[in-house]
Each structure stands twice: as C-alpha cells, then as structure tokens.
Amino acid sequence: GIQVEQSPPDLILQEGANSTLRCNFSDSVNNLQWFHQNPWGQLINLFYIPSGTKQNGRLSATTVATERYSLLYISSSQTTDSGVYFCAVDQGGGADGLTFGKGTHLIIQP
Amino acid sequence: DGGITQSPKYLFRKEGQNVTLSCEQNLNHDAMYWYRQDPGQGLRLIYYSQIVNDFQKGDIAEGYSVSREKKESFPLTVTSAQKNPTAFYLCASSIGKGTQYFGPGTRLLVL
Numbered sequence A: 001g002i003q004v005e006q007s008p009p010d011l012i013l014q015e016g017a018n019s020t021l022r023c024n025f026s027d028s029v030n031n032l033q034w035f036h037q038n039p040w041g042q043l044i045n046l047f048y049i050p051s052g053t054k055q056n057g058r059l060s061a062t063t064v065a066t067e068r069y070s071l072l073y074i075s076s077s078q079t080t081d082s083g084v085y086f087c088a089v090d091q092g093g094g095a096d097g098l099t100f101g102k103g104t105h106l107i108i109q110p
Numbered sequence B: 001d002g003g004i005t006q007s008p009k010y011l012f013r014k015e016g017q018n019v020t021l022s023c024e025q026n027l028n029h030d031a032m033y034w035y036r037q038d039p040g041q042g043l044r045l046i047y048y049s050q051i052v053n054d055f056q057k058g059d060i061a062e063g064y065s066v067s068r069e070k071k072e073s074f075p076l077t078v079t080s081a082q083k084n085p086t087a088f089y090l091c092a093s094s095i096g097k098g099t100q101y102f103g104p105g106t107r108l109l110v111l
Helices: none
Strands: A004-007 A010-014 A019-025 A031-037 A043-048 A052-056 A059-064 A069-074 A083-090 A104-109 B004-007 B010-013 B019-025 B031-037 B043-051 B054-057 B064-066 B076-078 B087-094 B106-110
Touching (some): A004 A083, A019 A083, A031 A069
Parallel strands (some): B010 B106
Antiparallel strands (some): A031 A083, A059 A069, B004 B019
C-alpha cells in the first residue's frame, strides 16, 4: 500500500516563529488532508488539498502532486498551535478511507 | 448542532468480553469510517462504509465487526478475538471522497 512519511517527527519553537511541516507519499493520490490533533485527541480539519495551494489565516498548504509531497506552513506560531499534525492520503476512486502518516509533534513555547 | 458523536468517552473491557462503540452523525453523509490510534502513532483504518447496508474491511479489521443499518449510525464491536484492544478509536464521516470529519473518540482500556 501507499506509504506516507512526515518530517520532522518533533519540532519545538518559540511563540512567534514560523514553521514548515512536510509530507511525502509514495504514489499518486486522489485525496490529501492535513489535520491538527489537540491534546484531548480531537482531530481538526485544516485543509483538503490533493493539489495546489490554499491559505486559511496563519496557515497555508501546498501540494505538488507530480512530485508526491505536501507542505504545511504555520506563521507567527501561538501556544494554541501545539499538538500533533497529521497528513493523510487516499488513492482510491471511492470513499475508501485515509492512510495516515505518523505525524509531527509541534510544541510552541511561550 | 450538526456533527459526529461517539460514546462512551471511556470504555473498559474485561477479558473475553465483546464491547460496542457508538458513532452517530447528523451531517447526512453517506460514507462513514472507523480508525484506531495507538500511542505516538498515526491512525489506521479498521472498517469503512460507503452506503447503508454495505461496508468494507480496512487495513486492520481482524477482531472487529461493524453494521450499517441506518445512514446516521455506524457502530463498531470489538470482539474477544481482538487480543490487543487498548487504543483510541475515532469515527469519521464524509460526503463521498470529500473532507473527512472526525468525532471526539472513545478510549478503550482492558481490565
């Protein structure tokens, strides 16, 4: 099956810093999503981005499908940005379920 | 409020016991999914259902069973055949292949 690798596995930054999280995948995909998992375990949708670039406030994402990677940018980090960020992909033509990476654990220090 | 609810929040299972986790959505989504998360890991797909009365095995279906008798409900049973059931279980739904939305999860612990 498809492999999803995220880097870095851990990232510690000061409040106000910018960060880039990377997701590499081993085959073509029809669906790519970025999620933020908060300390209580809730998965929050950030982006649905199988290709192209999207922005939402301080967050933006870019997926280059032909080169099989996606990037999540966080600018002017806040302590509430802390948590685990997951990239997940789906190859199938129908609603087949997502394959997740192992995540990037982000800690924003005040 | 529209959304996905899971219950209970915490569940304890005794040796040899089957337990059922509830997942309900009022988003009118056709597709529903169950995932398992182990500490420090990503999510893995257990079962998914694209439509009522139909469901498919995911990557780790052994020891689990599901039903999809109603559009809004997709319960997961963890059977005694699942030898390592302690995990965080997350349910999701979507309109076709679109964005998946997740419930708050159920933490299952073995006594």
